[in-house]
Structures are given as structure tokens and as C-alpha cells.
Amino acid sequence: MYKAPVDDIAFALKKVAGLEAAMEQGLLGELTPDLLDAVLEEAGRFAGEEIAPLADVGDREGTSVKDGVVTTPTGWKALYENWSAGGWNALTGPEEYGGQGLPTSLSAAVFEMWNSASMGFAIGPTLTVGAVEALEAHGSDELKATYLEKLVTGAWMGTMNLTEPQAGSDLSALKTKAERADDGSYRIFGQKIYITYGEHDFTDNIVHLVLARLPDAPAGVKGISLFLVPKFLVNQDGSLGRRNDAFCHSVEHKLGIHGSPTCTMIYGDGSVDGEEAGAVGYLIGEENRGLACMFTMMNNARLLVGVQGIGVAEAAFQKALDYARERRQGRATRLAKNPEAGGQMSPILDHPDVARMLLTMKSLTGAVRAITYACGHATDMAKAHRGDAEASAAWKERANLLTPIAKAFSTDVGVEVASLGIQVHGGMGFVEETGAARLLRDARIAPIYEGTNGIQAIDLVARKIGQSGGEAVRRYFAELDETIEAVRGQNEAAFGATGDALAAAMADLRETTEFLSNATAAKDMDTALAGATPYLRLFGLTAGAVYLAKAALADTTRTERAHLARFMAENLLSETGALKRQVVGGAASLAAAHSILQ
Amino acid sequence: MYKAPVDDIAFALKKVAGLEAAMEQGLLGELTPDLLDAVLEEAGRFAGEEIAPLADVGDREGTSVKDGVVTTPTGWKALYENWSAGGWNALTGPEEYGGQGLPTSLSAAVFEMWNSASMGFAIGPTLTVGAVEALEAHGSDELKATYLEKLVTGAWMGTMNLTEPQAGSDLSALKTKAERADDGSYRIFGQKIYITYGEHDFTDNIVHLVLARLPDAPAGVKGISLFLVPKFLVNQDGSLGRRNDAFCHSVEHKLGIHGSPTCTMIYGDGSVDGEEAGAVGYLIGEENRGLACMFTMMNNARLLVGVQGIGVAEAAFQKALDYARERRQGRATRLAKNPEAGGQMSPILDHPDVARMLLTMKSLTGAVRAITYACGHATDMAKAHRGDAEASAAWKERANLLTPIAKAFSTDVGVEVASLGIQVHGGMGFVEETGAARLLRDARIAPIYEGTNGIQAIDLVARKIGQSGGEAVRRYFAELDETIEAVRGQNEAAFGATGDALAAAMADLRETTEFLSNATAAKDMDTALAGATPYLRLFGLTAGAVYLAKAALADTTRTERAHLARFMAENLLSETGALKRQVVGGAASLAAAHSILQ
Incomplete structure (x- = not known):
């Protein structure tokens, strides 16, 4: 069963993302290290003890709809009520509407735990966060007065x-049409x-934010308005x-996140007796400016989808590690240097190939956690x-x-790590009762929604760099570079060749960035976009490995962090050279081969 | 719906795996090019028209057991009966027992089609092939007389x-115990x-091959015997x-291949009224030599699991390509050079990122097909x-x-390609009705059973090289090398830098082979085994890319094959350098980091 890695998460927030320094500088309001620890501790308890035990029932039962009424999994309504009564929905909301005003980075950390425990449960509150943000930024005072506190406290979703x-x-x-x-x-x-x-029974009202088009709206994205329904x-x-x-x-019959009802919604077909057809909606922001309203919350929404990738990866790693410690098969060679292994079968984690899988899982999970928290912290600092x-x-x-890196790289890692988790389990991984398979099924949506990972890569290349x-x-x-130089400047044996490997990856990242910037500047978008996905991965691997090294530098009491950073640098970072060649040299062959597909 | 790529498969067999030359030299018995084409054509028809339409019902209904009786999906018993009545089960079996004695390579090709149509269906006959081989090679004349024809024709499974x-x-x-x-x-x-x-209702008898241990058997694998039950x-x-x-x-509740009953079998608990407890079994081969009997058929069994990877990958590619041709979103830049794309949305395959996914899927599928057929052909040539x-x-x-490469690389590719197939579909890919998700669920078992892919990699490094x-x-x-030199020796522009890319990958493959051979010779098994999985992938990518180039050289009438070979060489082969570094430089950091896991 999932046990929140509270220490690891607190360390990543304070020492790697930068919350410790920000708290010292008074940039995070009333947040103190003690409060941060207390929030994480209690969230970890709730995730592990309250949510995780209900994950399987959600997966097995799923949801169904009859006459417009959606049935949610056994126990989930009570779970949601306990969860929101615990104040968890209000963590980041504005204080004047009942929120606690805590930072986005902390919210990301806590959402990681909800997602580790059950992604199907956590996705619901994720959407509420988005609605709160859009309403807070763009809603009229009247709309805010009516809806915001309910959404902030979680009374409504x-x-x-x-x-x-x-x-x-x-x-x-x-x-979708809107009429005045x-x-x-x-x-x-x-x-x-x-x-x-x-649609669901968790709350007695649901607040839909709906994009629609007015009759006289311009064509395209400049004619879209946002409504509260x-x-x-x-x-x-x-x-x-x-x-x-x-x-x-x-409701959809989906590969994963079965506990989450994914609905086809019909607005305004006259289903309410005695009323004229048409769903009553209220404009948020200005007419035809709906997309701008959506953009307000897009960064945070994408961040929280990235968090789903971390959450699933952490859960998959824990499950696989538990299994690999218990399961004994074969006799390992010398890796374990375990004297007791003499006559009996070895725990499978002593086999180098299994250790490779587990360390890949752990290092990638740590890498995407660090990137995503750093992203959340940047949002908080912009506000501060x-x-x-x-x-x-x-x-x-x-x-x-x-x-885009937090969203796409983290969710790709979620799928990759969940799949490795199945592999570590062997045949048990393919049997649903084990739970490893569910994690892959759940994880698989995250690279798709909230802007596909291909779109994230395009966003990174075409706009962000x-x-x-x-x-x-x-x-x-x-x-x-500062971190890389610091690694190279110390003589700790545990780092091995980490510094050089990081520097080589950084050189690949710089070269590809320049290449793509030039292609974009030259309006050679086919070349730029052909390299977008490998570039995003190159960026994510490099930044993530640097963050693992930063964590190791910040924690000199334990060599484990240095060992993990070294494993990632000396093994996984070798991929950056390959990705660079795909970016810099791959577009022509892709264009030439395109005719095969037509 | 799946449509067997009969021409591609025939070409891969004849021109790449080497069947054309072998037929010319009379090494494949009565097999002629015309017969080969006819078999593939008819198998393709059966797979597409008879099996594929029943794949979804098998997935939805799955199997269940009550009082020892297994219920199989609607229509599957009749499907199996039609399939075996068509002579498909007898394709490779010995002629004296009703088989057609056709080559293993052709069997692999035909099994690819069954697996593309429904892996849950095809896995049943795959197991029968194994039983036939073990019995043919090691069974007594009496056992053969009683069981072999029934198994060859498919009357029993x-x-x-x-x-x-x-x-x-x-x-x-x-x-498991065996008593005399x-x-x-x-x-x-x-x-x-x-x-x-x-257990199932397809046939009126089922022939179990069971490994068990005699009371006086030596400990370990040298005390295992094989029985027919x-x-x-x-x-x-x-x-x-x-x-x-x-x-x-x-029966297990599994992630995929739902139509295939995966059973826990109990032997000898006295469930038959009026009989003493104990399942009646007959020795195959000699006492305590059961594992040797299993090894006889292991190559072919692993080959046919590799074929599952190809089959799923081909099905996933076809489905994704169909979707990417129909689905229109956004406006592509210039890749498509499609004049009609002016004002309207582009088919998504015109977006470079989607084209990259589809070409990755197609080239990897072609690569593993070629490796696997070449492997089957080698078995046939050993016999010839x-x-x-x-x-x-x-x-x-x-x-x-x-x-081991055919098994592990093909099944890894199966998972990778099926996952990309979901991604191409966007949200539709996560909805089960589309069928893309099922392919990932089905594919996920193949890297696990018949020797995990980690064990394949160990086998390659520790024994095969x-x-x-x-x-x-x-x-x-x-x-x-011959193929690579031939590519470098011609001036066809469509090949781009394929020759150089292949040569670079080949150099990586040689260097890692030497490194691992030396490590094995020095009994440094931790180093050798730490690099096993990346080495197997390096081997598979390189060999597969060379085969795509070989196909292109053999088919000068169409540049598509050269474009595909070039795409793989210039994009996917860049990974070999990364894999080499993991093999040659990754073991120390893996060993150092192992303590984190304990």
C-alpha cells in the first residue's frame, strides 16, 4: 500500500525547488518549514490511510449513468466529503473566500500524494482548482460572491x-452556441x-465552465466565450x-481512472420540464475572450496533470520495490554482496537487470518531481x-x-515507470489484483489530456524557448550550470562522473535549443516541429538529472542521493546525444518518409 | 479493422529473411513462391474476416470458471473449430501425423496475422505448437500414436x-510431485x-504438459521431469x-488477452469420484530430463511470443494510421505539401509530431518482423x-x-508501438471502444511470459554471444556488414545518410559485444548482466535497421522502403550510442546505487 514519501517531498520542495530560501525571505506568506512539514505529514496520512484503500474499488466498480444520474464507486462520496472537510480542497484558494492561500508548489506536492493514492479520485479536485482560478481572475463580483467560496471549500465541484x-x-x-x-x-x-x-453525487451542485460561441462571434478562436453553467x-x-x-x-468506458466519471454533457436540449430549452449560463470575463480566460489557468492545470505522472510513478515504484524485496528467484551474482544469500534464492532486486529497472523508476520519478515543483515555485514567485x-x-x-516540460515529461515518465513496474512484478504484474496494471492504465491518459504531449512540445519549441x-x-x-559546476568542483567519490555527464547533456541541450531557435526564426517550422518531442525529452532528462545532483549537493549527510544522481547521469543521460541527433538531423528523413503515410 | 499486410509479409519472407533463395535451392521442400503467396493470402483473409471481428467480444466478455468449467467468449469455440478445420493448426506439424510440414518462418508470418487479429485467440494455438514439438521430439511411439495427430490437426489443444x-x-x-x-x-x-x-470448451480433450519432480529426484533443475497429462x-x-x-x-483477472483463460490448475487433489487422488501422467523423454525436453521447443515458443509483439504492433499501426488519415485538427505547416489543405483543417498525420509517431511505429514493426522471420528461417535452415x-x-x-532478440525486442516494440497508437488517437485512444487501448493491454504480457525480457537479455549476453x-x-x-556496404555503395538519394548511420550503429554493436564478451570471460557477471537489457535493444535496433535497408535494396521499384530505412537509420538508430554508453559505462553506478534499494 502507498506510503507518502513525506521526507523526500519536503526535501525536494525546500532544498531543490527553493522553498526554504523563499520562506527565509518572507516570500511565501505565513508558510514556515514547520507548517510545510505538518501539511505534508497530514496529507500523506490522509492519502495513504483514507484514499489509497478505496482506489481498487473505484477501479473495479467504475461509474455508470442512468437517466442523467451518475453512480460513483462505493465509499467515494464519503471519501470526498471527508477530504474536503479536512480543508484539502481549500489549500491554495484565496483566503477571502475560505481558502488557505498556500503556495502552488505545496499544492503540487499534496496533489502528488492524492494521485499516488488514486488518480481517479484526485482528478476531480484538480478540475475544481481550475474553475477557482478562472473565476477568481475573470469572474464578476456577483459570480464570485455566489460561487467562489463554495468551490474553494469544495462544497461544490x-x-x-x-x-x-x-x-x-x-x-x-x-x-457550442451561446445566446444572449x-x-x-x-x-x-x-x-x-x-x-x-x-456529473456525480459528491456535491449537491456542480459548476461547469463551458466554452461556447455567440451568434455574432468572429470565426476561430477569437470568437469563443467562457460561461459558468x-x-x-x-x-x-x-x-x-x-x-x-x-x-x-x-459516461465513457475507459482504459483507466475508472472511478472518475468522464461524461458527455448535453447543454440546452430542453430536458427540464416547464422551462424553455437552453442551459442558463453566465459570462466569465468578456465576450469572445474566453480563450484568454482559459489561458490564465492553463499553466496550473498542466502542472497538475504533470503531477499525476509523478504520483503514479511514485506509487508504481513503491509497489515494485516492495515486491522486489520480497520475491526471491534465482541466485544473484555479486551485486548484493549479501552474505546471507549463499544457499538460498535472492530477492530479485539483487539481479542487476531488476536493479536497473528500479533505479530507472526511482531516478525518473525524482527528476520529474523536482522539475514540477520548481515549475510550481516559479508561479508562486511570480505572484510573490x-x-x-x-x-x-x-x-x-x-x-x-x-x-510544458512538467506536463509532458512527467506524464511520459508516469507511463514509462508504471510499465516498468509491471515488468518488475513478472506474471503478477499482469494480474489486475496486484494493482500494478491499474497504475499503467491510469497513467496512460495523462500524456493525452490538457494538451497532448505533442502539443506541449510544440508549445516549448514554438513559444517558450x-x-x-x-x-x-x-x-x-x-x-x-551553477549546479553542474558545483558538482564538478567537489571530490566526493559517490558522484562518479556525474559532473561530466551533466555537462555533456547540457551541451546537447544548448546545441538543440540554438538549432530549434534558428529554425523557428527562419520560419522553418517543419524542421522545428519535427524535433519538438525529442527536444522536450532532452530538456526534461537534463534538467531532472541536474536537480537530482542539486539534491545530492544539498544533503551531504547521505550518499544515497549522490548515488541516485550518478545512476541517472551515467545511465539515463546517455540518451541526450541520441535525442540531439534526432532534433538536429532527423527532420529531413521524416519529411521524406511522410509520403509513405498518405 | 485489421487488414493483413500480405505483400509486406511476403516480401519480408522472400527477400529479407531469405526464403526466395532457399526455395530456389530446394531447401524448403515443396514450398514454392506461389504456394507461399496463397497461404499468406488465405491466412490474411481468415485473420481479417473471421478472427478480427471477434476480438472485441473476447476482450469484453473474457472468461470465467464455475465448478471447473470455463466459459469462453461468445463465438470463440466456433471460430476455433473453423480455424482448425481450415488446416491452420496443422501448418507446421509433421506430415506423418497430419501436418503440412511447412517452414517455421511461414508459421511465424501466419501467427503474426492471428495475433494482429486477436492475441487472446492466437495464444491458444501457440501453446499447442509447443506441445507438438515436445511430443514429437521426446515422446514414446505410443504417446505419439495416441496424441500427436490430435494435437497436430487441432482436434485437441x-x-x-x-x-x-x-x-x-x-x-x-x-x-509439483510425480509418483511412479x-x-x-x-x-x-x-x-x-x-x-x-x-481449461476451455474449444476441444473435447486437452493435453497438458506438466513439469514435476519425482520423489527420488535430485534437487534443482536436474530433478525435473516432463509429463503428459x-x-x-x-x-x-x-x-x-x-x-x-x-x-x-x-482463472486470472488480467490486464489483457481477456479472451484467453489463464488458469490455476490443480493436479491430483482427488476431485474425480471413485478414483484415487492423483492425475494420471505419462513420462515424456527420460526421468529428470524434463528441462532438456522443454529446451527443445523453447526457441520456437519464444519466437512465437516475439510474433505476438509484431502482430500487435502491426494492428496498432494500422489503426493509428487510419485514424490519422481521417481525423482533422489544426493546420499543418508545409510537411504535407498538400495544396487542398489551404483553408481547412489538416489530417493529423500532416503534423510532423504525429508523422514521427507513425513512422516510428511502422519502422519498428518492420524491423522486428524482419528479425523474427530471419530467426524462424534459421531454424528451418538448420533442419534443411x-x-x-x-x-x-x-x-x-x-x-x-x-x-532472445526476436522475443524481447519484438515484444518491447509491441508495447511501445501500441502505446504510441493510443497517443495518435488522442482522447479516443483512452476510450475502450476504439480498440487502441486493448492492443496495449494485450501487448503488455508478452515481455513477461516465456522468459521475461530481462532473462532474454541475460541469455543473449551470458550464452548466445x-x-x-x-x-x-x-x-x-x-x-x-554486407548490407551496410551495399547501401554505402549506391547513390540513391532516397537513402540519405542511411549507410553511415548503419555503420555507426554497427560499430556500437561490435564494441559492446566485445565489452560484454570480455566481462563474461573475466567472470565479471555483474558488469555483463547490468548491460544486458540495453545491449539487447542495441542489437535489435541495429539488426532491424539493417534489414529495413536490405528490403529497400531488394525493391528498387519503390522508394518508400528506402525512405523508411532512412527514417529509422537517421532517427531511431541514434539511440545506439546511448545504449552503448549504458553498457560500457553504466554498471559501476548501478552497483553503487543498489544500496538505495535495500
Whole structure:
């Protein structure tokens, strides 16, 4: 069973992402190291003791819908109620609406735990976070007064309604219609698909944020508006009014996250007796500026999907390690140097090949954790430096830069680590009762939703590395260099050739960055985009390995961190040369071979 | 829906694996190019029209057991009966027992199709092939007379019973007991797990091959014997006698291949009324030599598991390509050079990132197909050269060398390609109705069973590259060199830098082979085994890319093959340098980091 790695997470936040220094400088409000530890400790307890035991039932039972009513897994409603009663939903929300105003980085750490325990459960509150952000940034005072506290405390949950059958990655094709009503509200008509927690019984109201198009809107993405559409209308006194014309039509039968109802939502087909057709909606922000509202919360939403990758990877590693310690097969050679192994079978982790899998899992998990927390911290620092435009902008660019990597690399790692976890288990891994297989099934969605990982890579190449004329990425690389130089400057044997390996990877990262920047500048987008996915992985591997080394430098009491950083540097980082060649030399053959596919 | 790539498969057999030359030299008996084409054509039709439409029902319904009776998916019994009535089970069996005596390579090709259509269905007959081989090579005349024709024609199916809860990869821990009976037969007592098609209603008898230990057997693997244990005893006249004490206790709830019943079998617990406890078994081969009997068929069994990887990869590629041609999102840049793409959304395959995924899928699928067919062909050539001990031994060594690669690399590719297939589909890929998710679920077992891929890699490093003092691997590399030189010797622009890329990969392969040979010779097994998995992948990528180039050289009428070979060489082969560094420089950091896991 999952046990939250509270110490590792606290260390990654304080020493690697930079929270310790920020707390010392008073940049994180009332957050102290003690409070941070206490939050993590209690979240870890809740995740391990309350959520994790209900993960399997959620997977087995899944969800179903009948007459618009969705049945959720046994015990999940009570779990959600306990969870929100514990204040967990309110962790980052604005204090004036009942939130605790704690930093994004801490929220990422805590969401990692929820996801390790059950990704199908954690994805629900993830969506509420997005709704809170959009409403806080762009909602009218009236909308905020009516809905924000309910969403912040978790009394109601939120959903995001973007996708339609013909409009997935490309939102310009949206067809859902919004019509202006006489009272200043709107009526929404259309179908939305893949709506996570679009309908359920956890809360007595659900707040849908829906992208739709006004009759006179310009074509394309500049004609999309954002609306708040409650499941039940809310009376002046805050009590619930009539049912709105917003219904779940069906739930998907999915590969994973079975406990999470993924709904097809129908807005405005006249399902409410005695009312004219049309779901009552309220504009958020300005007409035709809906996409800008979505962008506000996109970084954080993507960050929290990256967190799903970490969460699943950590859970998969723990499960595989437990198994590899217990399971005995064959006789290992000398790796274990375990005197008691003489006559009997060895624990399988003593076989080098199994050790390779486990160390790959552990180092990749640590790497994506560090990147993602650093990304969250950058968001917090942009906020903390509100008064200093330049500093704030620099931090904002840092968050922008790291977001696609935190999202895509972490979720790719989630799939990779979960698959290795199955392999470590052998035949037991393929049997569902073990739970290793569920982790792969759950993990597999994260590279797809909230912008596919291909789109993240395009975002990184086409937009993020060009921020401020390349200055944002240069500043970041300079910081990575500092760690690399520090590794090279010490003589600890445990680091092995880590410094040189990091420096070689860094050189690959710089060369590819320059290559892609030039291609983009020359408007040779086919070349730039052909290299986007290998480039993102190169970036993630390098940054992640540097963070593992940074952690090792910060913790001189234990050589384990140095050993892990060294394993990653001397084994996994060898891939950066290969990725570089794909970026720099792979586009022509890709273009030439494209005709095969037509 | 799956459509067998009959032309591609025929080409790979004839021109790449070498069947054309072998047929010309009369080495493949009565097989002619026309017969080969006809077999593939008809198998392709059966796979696409008869099996594929029943894949989903098998996945949805799965199997269940009640009172020892297993329920198989709707329509599958009739499917099996049609399939074996069509002579497909008898394809490679000995002619004197009703088989058609066709080559292993052709069998691999046909099994690829069955697996593309439904891996859960195809795995059943795969096990029967193993039973036929063991019985043919080691069974007494009486056993052959009673059982072999039934197994060859498919009237009865076979199973392999190796694994026990405490004995998976390490068979030395087997506990199932065999006791000698007065009549020369044996009584078997014990539990076996993960028995594929251990019980079902496809055939009226089932022939279990069971590893067990005699009371006076030596400890370890030298005390294991192989027994034939029929579900129903067989009377002298060939009619079925009483039920044997061999029952299915439960079926596993698995990640994939749901249509295939994976059984826990209980032998000899006295479940047959009026009979003494003990399953009646008949010795195959000699007492305590059971493992040698298993080894006879191990190459072919591993080959056919490799074929599962190809089959799933091909199916995943086809499905993803179909989707990527139809689905339109966004506007591609110039890759497609498609004039009609002006105002409307582009098919997603015109986006470089999607094209990269699809070309990766196609090239890897072609690569593992070529390796696996070449491996099967080597087995056939060893048989065809029976009269020439040296030639036969050389071919046998070739088959031995390629078997772990065919098994492990193909099945890793199966998982990788199936996962990419989901990604190409976006959200649709995560919805089970699309079928892309099932392919990943099915594929995930193949790297585990029939010797985990880690064990394949150990086999390659510890045993196979040392065959004949390294001569077997040197001969193979010399053949790869010939193709590489031929690529470098021509001036076709479509090949781009393929020749140089292949040569660089080949140098990496030679260097790592030498490094691992030296480590093995020095008995530094920790170093050798730490590099085993990356080495196997390096070997597979290089050999596969050379085969794609060989195919391109053999087909000068179409540049598509050259484009594909080039894509693989210039993109995917860049990984060999990384893998080399892991082999040559990765072991020390792995050993140092091992303490983290303890």
C-alpha cells in the first residue's frame, strides 16, 4: 500500500525547488518549514490511510449513468466529503473566500500524494482548482460572491468543458452556441465530450465552465466565450434553485481512472420540464475572450496533470520495490554482496537487470518531481514579486518555460515507470489484483489530456524557448550550470562522473535549443516541429538529472542521493546525444518518409 | 479493422529473411513462391474476416470458471473449430501425423496475422505448437500414436505447465510431485499457475504438459521431469475415457488477452469420484530430463511470443494510421505539401509530431518482423541442412542468437508501438471502444511470459554471444556488414545518410559485444548482466535497421522502403550510442546505487 514519501517531498520542495530560501525571505506568506512539514505529514496520512484503500474499488466498480444520474464507486462520496472537510480542497484558494492561500508548489506536492493514492479520485479536485482560478481572475463580483467560496471549500465541484467531437486539440472548430438572454445571462446549446466529473453525487451542485460561441462571434478562436453553467441555479439567498438544462448523457468506458466519471454533457436540449430549452449560463470575463480566460489557468492545470505522472510513478515504484524485496528467484551474482544469500534464492532486486529497472523508476520519478515543483515555485514567485515587474515577469517566464516540460515529461515518465513496474512484478504484474496494471492504465491518459504531449512540445519549441528573445531559457540554463559546476568542483567519490555527464547533456541541450531557435526564426517550422518531442525529452532528462545532483549537493549527510544522481547521469543521460541527433538531423528523413503515410 | 499486410509479409519472407533463395535451392521442400503467396493470402483473409471481428467480444466478455468449467467468449469455440478445420493448426506439424510440414518462418508470418487479429485467440494455438514439438521430439511411439495427430490437426489443444507460485523464472524451486504407478504411468500432485488455455470448451480433450519432480529426484533443475497429462484419459481405441484428476481452480483477472483463460490448475487433489487422488501422467523423454525436453521447443515458443509483439504492433499501426488519415485538427505547416489543405483543417498525420509517431511505429514493426522471420528461417535452415553437420550447427547457432532478440525486442516494440497508437488517437485512444487501448493491454504480457525480457537479455549476453567462441555472432555481423556496404555503395538519394548511420550503429554493436564478451570471460557477471537489457535493444535496433535497408535494396521499384530505412537509420538508430554508453559505462553506478534499494 502507498506510503507518502513525506521526507523526500519536503526535501525536494525546500532544498531543490527553493522553498526554504523563499520562506527565509518572507516570500511565501505565513508558510514556515514547520507548517510545510505538518501539511505534508497530514496529507500523506490522509492519502495513504483514507484514499489509497478505496482506489481498487473505484477501479473495479467504475461509474455508470442512468437517466442523467451518475453512480460513483462505493465509499467515494464519503471519501470526498471527508477530504474536503479536512480543508484539502481549500489549500491554495484565496483566503477571502475560505481558502488557505498556500503556495502552488505545496499544492503540487499534496496533489502528488492524492494521485499516488488514486488518480481517479484526485482528478476531480484538480478540475475544481481550475474553475477557482478562472473565476477568481475573470469572474464578476456577483459570480464570485455566489460561487467562489463554495468551490474553494469544495462544497461544490467544478468542471472544464472545452472538447467537442470535432474540436479537440483545435478549439477553433467549437460549435457550442451561446445566446444572449434578456436578463444579462445566456442560454447555452451544445454537446461537450470527455468532461471529467461532469456529473456525480459528491456535491449537491456542480459548476461547469463551458466554452461556447455567440451568434455574432468572429470565426476561430477569437470568437469563443467562457460561461459558468451551474447544475442547479442558485437563488439570491444562496440556496439551490431549479435544475439547469445541463445533463450527462453518457459516461465513457475507459482504459483507466475508472472511478472518475468522464461524461458527455448535453447543454440546452430542453430536458427540464416547464422551462424553455437552453442551459442558463453566465459570462466569465468578456465576450469572445474566453480563450484568454482559459489561458490564465492553463499553466496550473498542466502542472497538475504533470503531477499525476509523478504520483503514479511514485506509487508504481513503491509497489515494485516492495515486491522486489520480497520475491526471491534465482541466485544473484555479486551485486548484493549479501552474505546471507549463499544457499538460498535472492530477492530479485539483487539481479542487476531488476536493479536497473528500479533505479530507472526511482531516478525518473525524482527528476520529474523536482522539475514540477520548481515549475510550481516559479508561479508562486511570480505572484510573490508582484511589486517588482521585472522580477515577476522573469519568474512568470520561468513558469511558462517549465510548464510544458512538467506536463509532458512527467506524464511520459508516469507511463514509462508504471510499465516498468509491471515488468518488475513478472506474471503478477499482469494480474489486475496486484494493482500494478491499474497504475499503467491510469497513467496512460495523462500524456493525452490538457494538451497532448505533442502539443506541449510544440508549445516549448514554438513559444517558450523564444521568450524575451531567448533570455528566459538562457537564464535557466545558467542556473543549471551553477549546479553542474558545483558538482564538478567537489571530490566526493559517490558522484562518479556525474559532473561530466551533466555537462555533456547540457551541451546537447544548448546545441538543440540554438538549432530549434534558428529554425523557428527562419520560419522553418517543419524542421522545428519535427524535433519538438525529442527536444522536450532532452530538456526534461537534463534538467531532472541536474536537480537530482542539486539534491545530492544539498544533503551531504547521505550518499544515497549522490548515488541516485550518478545512476541517472551515467545511465539515463546517455540518451541526450541520441535525442540531439534526432532534433538536429532527423527532420529531413521524416519529411521524406511522410509520403509513405498518405 | 485489421487488414493483413500480405505483400509486406511476403516480401519480408522472400527477400529479407531469405526464403526466395532457399526455395530456389530446394531447401524448403515443396514450398514454392506461389504456394507461399496463397497461404499468406488465405491466412490474411481468415485473420481479417473471421478472427478480427471477434476480438472485441473476447476482450469484453473474457472468461470465467464455475465448478471447473470455463466459459469462453461468445463465438470463440466456433471460430476455433473453423480455424482448425481450415488446416491452420496443422501448418507446421509433421506430415506423418497430419501436418503440412511447412517452414517455421511461414508459421511465424501466419501467427503474426492471428495475433494482429486477436492475441487472446492466437495464444491458444501457440501453446499447442509447443506441445507438438515436445511430443514429437521426446515422446514414446505410443504417446505419439495416441496424441500427436490430435494435437497436430487441432482436434485437441495443448498446454504448458511450468510455473508454480514459488517457481517462476527459477524453475529449480518446482514442487509439483510425480509418483511412479505400477503400470508404468505416473500420478501427478500439485498446483500450476498462469496456465494459458488450461481449461476451455474449444476441444473435447486437452493435453497438458506438466513439469514435476519425482520423489527420488535430485534437487534443482536436474530433478525435473516432463509429463503428459490429458484432461480425459484415452482408451486403446482412441475414444475418450474417464475424466483425469486435473482441474481448473480459477482463472486470472488480467490486464489483457481477456479472451484467453489463464488458469490455476490443480493436479491430483482427488476431485474425480471413485478414483484415487492423483492425475494420471505419462513420462515424456527420460526421468529428470524434463528441462532438456522443454529446451527443445523453447526457441520456437519464444519466437512465437516475439510474433505476438509484431502482430500487435502491426494492428496498432494500422489503426493509428487510419485514424490519422481521417481525423482533422489544426493546420499543418508545409510537411504535407498538400495544396487542398489551404483553408481547412489538416489530417493529423500532416503534423510532423504525429508523422514521427507513425513512422516510428511502422519502422519498428518492420524491423522486428524482419528479425523474427530471419530467426524462424534459421531454424528451418538448420533442419534443411540436417545432412551437413557444420552448416546445420551454424544455422542452429544463428537461431539461438536471434531468438532472445526476436522475443524481447519484438515484444518491447509491441508495447511501445501500441502505446504510441493510443497517443495518435488522442482522447479516443483512452476510450475502450476504439480498440487502441486493448492492443496495449494485450501487448503488455508478452515481455513477461516465456522468459521475461530481462532473462532474454541475460541469455543473449551470458550464452548466445559466446557460441563457438564468438564465431556465431561474428558471422552474423559480417552478413549485416554486407548490407551496410551495399547501401554505402549506391547513390540513391532516397537513402540519405542511411549507410553511415548503419555503420555507426554497427560499430556500437561490435564494441559492446566485445565489452560484454570480455566481462563474461573475466567472470565479471555483474558488469555483463547490468548491460544486458540495453545491449539487447542495441542489437535489435541495429539488426532491424539493417534489414529495413536490405528490403529497400531488394525493391528498387519503390522508394518508400528506402525512405523508411532512412527514417529509422537517421532517427531511431541514434539511440545506439546511448545504449552503448549504458553498457560500457553504466554498471559501476548501478552497483553503487543498489544500496538505495535495500
